[in-house]
Amino acid sequence: MFNDEAQALRERYAQALKAHFGADGRRINxxxxxxxxxxxxxxxxxxxxEVQKxxxxTALLHDVGIKAAEEKYQSSAGPYQELEGPPIVRAIMSSYGEPAPLIERVAYIVGGHHTPGKNDGLDFQIIWExxxxVNIEEDGLAADKAKLPAIIEKNFRTATGRAIAQAEYLR
Ligand SMILES: [Fe+2]
Structure with a gap:
């Protein structure tokens, strides 16, 4: 399913991700x-x-605003990341000569990825899920088995995402 173009994009933006975060392996992973x-x-x-691209x-760049948020506000809170991420995304993507509509769509999702009310499409939803x-595991939510069914019910809309969540965390 993933064609050469998607493969090239993945490599290009994995490099950009690593260049951005440098020694911060946790963010890269x-x-x-x-x-x-x-x-x-x-x-x-x-x-x-088009959605794959x-x-x-977006998956690779979604958290690039964290570094600037921590430097400027000493906080990685969602609203600061949403503020700081899009200009960085635009700079990285422009440097690769990406078309403006693609840049703006990625910037929009990065600028809203902590705000459920901004979720307006399948691309955004796939990033959300x-x-x-990943956060269920990294934030220790996986240990709280009682809350997980409600979290999954509320947040997962794709059949595949829901099935992965149930298989990873409810069994
Ligand atoms: Fe994230």
Missing amino acids: HALKVLGFAERIMTGEGVAP IVVI SDLL
């Missing part, structure tokens, strides 16, 4: 894990190539 879940969901859902780039799949 987080984004790579998010991409892994996003690819499983996209395969299961059979999403269009957006999702691959993939980030949550």
Whole structure:
């Protein structure tokens, strides 16, 4: 399903991710894990190539605002990341000569990825689910078995994402 173009994008933006975060392996691994879940969901859902492109780039870059948020505000809170992420995304993507609509869509999702009310499409939803799949584990939510069914019910809309969440965390 993933064609040469998607493969090239994945390599290009994995490099950009590593250049951005440098020695911060935790952030790099987080984004790579998010991409892994996003690819499983996209395969299961059979999403269009245009959506794949957006999702691959967004998965890798979604948290690039964290570094600036921590430097400027001493906080990695969602609203600061959402503020700081999009200009960094635009700079990285412009340097690769990406078309403006693609840049703006990725910047929009990065700028809203902690705000459920901004979720307006399948690309955004796949990022939402993939980030949550990783965060359930990283934030220790996986240990709280009582709360997980409600979290999964509320947040997962794709059949594939829901099935992955149930298989990973409810068994
Ligand atoms: Fe994330």
